[in-house]
Amino acid sequence: MRIVVDQVEKRFVDSKKREVTALKNINFAIEEQEFVVLVGPSGCGKSTLLNIVGGLLSPSSGEVYFEGLASEKEPRLGIVFQEIALFPWRTVYENVVFGLEEQGASKQEMQEKGRHYIEMVGLTGFESAYPKQLSGGMRQRAGIARALAVEPDLLLMDEPFSALDAQTRTLMQEELLAIWSRTRLSTLYVTHNIQEAVYLADRVIVLSRHPGQIKAEIRIDLPKTGRDQEEHRAAFERYSNEIWQLIRHDAQEALKEG
Numbered sequence: 109m110r111i112v113v114d115q116v117e118k119r120f121v122d123s124k125k126r127e128v129t130a131l132k133n134i135n136f137a138i139e140e141q142e143f144v145v146l147v148g149p150s151g152c153g154k155s156t157l158l159n160i161v162g163g164l165l166s167p168s169s170g171e172v173y174f175e176g177l178a179s180e181k182e183p184r185l186g187i188v189f190q191e192i193a194l195f196p197w198r199t200v201y202e203n204v205v206f207g208l209e210e211q212g213a214s215k216q217e218m219q220e221k222g223r224h225y226i227e228m229v230g231l232t233g234f235e236s237a238y239p240k241q242l243s244g245g246m247r248q249r250a251g252i253a254r255a256l257a258v259e260p261d262l263l264l265m266d267e268p269f270s271a272l273d274a275q276t277r278t279l280m281q282e283e284l285l286a287i288w289s290r291t292r293l294s295t296l297y298v299t300h301n302i303q304e305a306v307y308l309a310d311r312v313i314v315l316s317r318h319p320g321q322i323k324a325e326i327r328i329d330l331p332k333t334g335r336d337q338e339e340h341r342a343a344f345e346r347y348s349n350e351i352w353q354l355i356r357h358d359a360q361e362a363l364k365e366g
């Protein structure tokens with residue numbers, strides 16, 4: 109399946125009743141099994157675009173469509189936000205199988221998939237724990253397992269690790285790549301962290317702000333695993349620097365506006 113974002117524009121009315129164009133002339137596709145990262149300074153429209161792709165917001169004009177899906181079939185989406193909204197009254201297992209329950213899956217299917225995805229995110233043994241008993245990193249893992257359990261056509265992730273401390277974040281990035289290598293899900297991932305983008309992406313889409321437009325698309329031509337190793341350090345730095353130069357001016361402007 110291929111996801112096509114076609115001429116998308118989004119306008120909002122701000123608190124002073126002025127119309128603000130958050131996104132303009134957005135065109136790109138996410139290919140089957142591709143990991144695309146949206147990067148850009150604060151306020152450039154990353155979350156708005158992710159929400160439009162996920163059908164949580166409608167574009168003011170343009171459209172998002174899914175090529176290669178049976179026409180009667182709705183795409184299945186797995187969504188992971190910065191603050192994972194786990195149900196506090198449900199255990200890890202009950203949270204993970206929530207989407208399956210909604211789809212009317214049998215008890216056996218829920219048990220099999222629940223076990224499989226809990227194992228995949230490294231939470232075996234914590235099935236009966238409640239969210240408040242887990243660390244931040246473990247809660248994000250449970251949220252990822254919940255998103256994976258519905259076996260989505262597209263995984264959408266909006267700054268999923270930005271609330272975590274730096275070490276946990278690094279480990280979670282490694283784990284996400286390991287999970288991705290097993291599932292090969294088409295993924296759209298939002299971050300303002302350039303290193304994270306270069307570490308994870310097959311392709312980075314750089315957005316500019318006011319209005320949010322695509323400034324550049326950069327294919328990361330490095331092996332998917334081991335990008336942090338010494339032999340790739342120079343290329344990694346080159347990509348990071350290239351992206352920073354594209355963002356720098358907008359990031360400075362965003363800082364002035366606060």
Ligand SMILES: Nc1ncnc2c1ncn2[C@@H]1O[C@H](COP(=O)(O)OP(=O)(O)OP(=O)(O)O)[C@@H](O)[C@H]1O
Nearest residue numbers: 120121122130149150151152153154155156157300
């Ligand atoms: N519901 C809304 N009403 C009015 N303006 C909005 C609304 N949602 C977003 N905007 C505006 O649209 C622009 C893009 O916002 P968005 O949150 O998508 O940016 P972002 O790149 O995800 O930012 P950040 O990195 O800070 O999360 C901003 O100028 C924001 O103020």
